Amino acid sequence: MATVRIPPVLRASVGGEREVAAAGSSVGEVLGALIAAHPDTQGQIFDPEGDLNRYVNVYLNDEDVRVLDGLQTPVGERDTLVILPAMAGGAPGLPG
Numbered sequence: 001m002a003t004v005r006i007p008p009v010l011r012a013s014v015g016g017e018r019e020v021a022a023a024g025s026s027v028g029e030v031l032g033a034l035i036a037a038h039p040d041t042q043g044q045i046f047d048p049e050g051d052l053n054r055y056v057n058v059y060l061n062d063e064d065v066r067v068l069d070g071l072q073t074p075v076g077e078r079d080t081l082v083i084l085p086a087m088a089g090g091a092p093g094l095p096g
Contacts, residue, residue: 002030002075005082013040022081027060028071030081045083055086 001021006014014020015038022037024030035042047053051071058065059082065073075081 001077003080004030004034005080007083007085009085010041010044010083013044014038024075026071026075027058027065027073027081030075031058031071044085057084057086058082059084 001023004020004022006018006020011017014034020034020037022030022033024033031045035045045053045056052058052066060068060073060075061079062082065071
């Protein structure tokens, strides 16, 4: 099973866990297994059409899955998925 690292904002939906194991041969299957085990995560990870929410980034072993094969990206048993909500905001007028 792959390891899924859970960001603090989603931990309440997975019983406070920092990491969970989830089975699947692709990113989509692993995330589907996560959602099957923890249904409250679905609306936080996927949009109503079943695509990743635009403000959620998913990395497979430090590679953004959007630049790989998206939800069809193959996943091995020793791989790690990291879910990172995109951060926005900041103070206007600050150099960036």
